[in-house]
Amino acid sequence: MAWHKVIKSKSSGGLGLGSIHNKNLALLFKWLWNLDNGVVGGWQEHILLKYRPHFINGIPEFTGSLSPTWHGIVSAILSTQNIANLLHANVGFKVGDGRNIRFWTDSWLSSVTTLQLLFPRLYNLSLQQKSSLADIYNLTDTSFNLSWRRPLRPRENGMRESLIAEVQRGLIFSDSADRKLWKFHSSGMYSAQSGCVLFDSLSATENNHSPVLLWNGYAPPKVDVFIWLLLHGSLSTQSFLAERRIINYEESHCPFCCKETETINHLFHWCPITWSLWGCFLNWFGCSGCLHKDPYQNLQEWSGLINGKF
Numbered sequence: 559m560a561w562h563k564v565i566k567s568k569s570s571g572g573l574g575l576g577s578i579h580n581k582n583l584a585l586l587f588k589w590l591w592n593l594d595n596g597v598v599g600g601w602q603e604h605i606l607l608k609y610r611p612h613f614i615n616g617i618p619e620f621t622g623s624l625s626p627t628w629h630g631i632v633s634a635i636l637s638t639q640n641i642a643n644l645l646h647a648n649v650g651f652k653v654g655d656g657r658n659i660r661f662w663t664d665s666w667l668s669s670v671t672t673l674q675l676l677f678p679r680l681y682n683l684s685l686q687q688k689s690s691l692a693d694i695y696n697l698t699d700t701s702f703n704l705s706w707r708r709p710l711r712p713r714e715n716g717m718r719e720s721l722i723a724e725v726q727r728g729l730i731f732s733d734s735a736d737r738k739l740w741k742f743h744s745s746g747m748y749s750a751q752s753g754c755v756l757f758d759s760l761s762a763t764e765n766n767h768s769p770v771l772l773w774n775g776y777a778p779p780k781v782d783v784f785i786w787l788l789l790h791g792s793l794s795t796q797s798f799l800a801e802r803r804i805i806n807y808e809e810s811h812c813p814f815c816c817k818e819t820e821t822i823n824h825l826f827h828w829c830p831i832t833w834s835l836w837g838c839f840l841n842w843f844g845c846s847g848c849l850h851k852d853p854y855q856n857l858q859e860w861s862g863l864i865n866g867k868f
């Protein structure tokens with residue numbers, strides 16, 4: 559059984575073991591999350607003073623040489639572009655006094671993007687690319703203090719008006735201090751568990767959802783595992799063993815009919831003995847029908863029987 563199938567969540571068709579690699583990333587990211595989360599003093603202050611990271615949308619970017627520990631944390635998290643993009647897309651801000659939020663590069667508007675991405679031309683012209691929201695926008699009298707490298711042209715003035723309208727429309731602030739938000743969870747707080755779920759979603763490329771009858775308590779766990787192996791073609795049938803040269807092909811006949819090779823489809827669908835057993839079940843439920851040849855589809859159709867439809 560391929561390991562990437564085993565570690566996928568049960569809802570995605572796996573056994574739900576989870577990726578150790580993603581768990582490690584989620585735990586490491588907690589250090590970066592806590593580094594700039596309004597905590598003053600202690601190890602955060604020491605790291606900020608020593609390495610002076612530049613924050614982009616709440617995620618630090620370090621320049622210069624780091625200690626081996628911090629180099630390991632940063633390189634593990636930010637060296638993979640997909641992970642970095644995923645984190646940037648899921649970090650936002652709740653505006654308090656605006657002093658710890660970067661006006662251009664932090665995602666603090668109700669929209670999901672940043673002003674840098676919405677107005678790239680104005681960002682390039684700005685003399686305040688690293689300024690805080692409070693430096694540029696007065697939350698009390700709602701006035702702007704924008705400065706540019708040169709006078710704006712008529713078209714750029716139109717962009718400036720659009721920017722002001724965007725800020726006034728999208729700004730939601732509270733009386734509390736600025737706070738980072740983890741958009742992936744309704745609480746807004748980052749946890750290693752929610753980080754792990756997010757990272758796992760990145761690697762869930764195959765869309766193999768588990769049938770509704772699986773993993774829901776209808777059967778003991780060992781039966782669920784048996785069905786899961788069946789759906790993945792990994793039951794140790796005679797043909798499975800013969801393909802791996804554990805037994806000879808001559809010995810791989812179905813023990814019921816002794817005519818065909820014992821494959822999963824034969825053993826569970828096509829064998830006359832099995833077929834008559836399915837017929838008994840259908841009669842028992844007082845209905846008739848045909849069975850899908852694919853085990854997954856077959857199981858889905860039986861779930862309809864549980865719900866009174868077949």
Ligand SMILES: [Zn+2]
Nearest residue numbers: 812814815829
């Ligand atoms: Zn048979």
